[in-house]
Amino acid sequence: MSHRIQDIPENDRPRERLLRLGPQALSDAELLALFINTGTKGENALQIGERLLREHRSLRDLSRMEPVALTSIKALGPAKAAKLAAAFEIGRRASREAAPRDIFLNTPQNVYEFAGPEMQALSYESVRLVLLTTKLTLMRMDEVFRGTLNECNASPRELLRKALAHNAHAIILLHNHPSGDPTPSDADRRATRRLRDAAATMDILLQDHVIIGSPSESRPTPFYSFREHGMI
Incomplete structure (x- = not known):
């Protein structure tokens, strides 16, 4: 896989697939990629999402991490970790609303x-x-x-x-x-x-x-x- 999202055929990119097919059509890694947004040298956002799921087993386990712990994950940093933590919290609040x-x-x-x-x-x-x-x-x-x-x-x-x-x-x-x-x-x-x-x-x-x-x-x-x- 290319190290740049831009090199993936446009119809296969996470954002375009979501807009065309709906969020339910995306994999967990693709949903994570939309929040990660940008990659790093050697990994695009989708590859980072796939790695997070491999290292942390599931979205559930990842969502249970404290925001500070998320910042320590390679390729995230404070801004991306904050976006992920906010996304997980929105899901929790929606579930109990x-x-x-x-x-x-x-x-x-x-x-x-x-x-x-x-x-x-x-x-x-x-x-x-x-x-x-x-x-x-x-x-x-x-x-x-x-x-x-x-x-x-x-x-x-x-x-x-x-x-x-x-x-x-x-x-x-x-x-x-x-x-x-x-x-x-x-x-x-x-x-x-x-x-x-x-x-x-x-x-x-x-x-x-x-x-x-x-x-x-x-x-x-x-x-x-x-x-x-x-x-x-």
């Missing part, structure tokens, strides 16, 4: 579809509290802690005060396992029981505790629902 209708979170599958894509992209464990109406539609979702539940020092009553402050009918505890395996730890189970018992004393429904993982061939369901497993 509320639709103009009520968002029903009455099933673990609905919870996963709402929050899964964003939380799967995180390289750290994020604990979130989801507040629900009487119809189990979304009121708000707040990150309450970063780190494992075993390290979390927020008591159940402190979490429930947030629900009381917003007059929420029900809550969902939600966190991710960056390893991809959503199997609950002993700390996850203890935290669920404590929150369930405390919620009952405040007449607030603990609708579920959902752990977000990642899909794999051996794991077709990329989440774990404590309600589905009879623990709530």
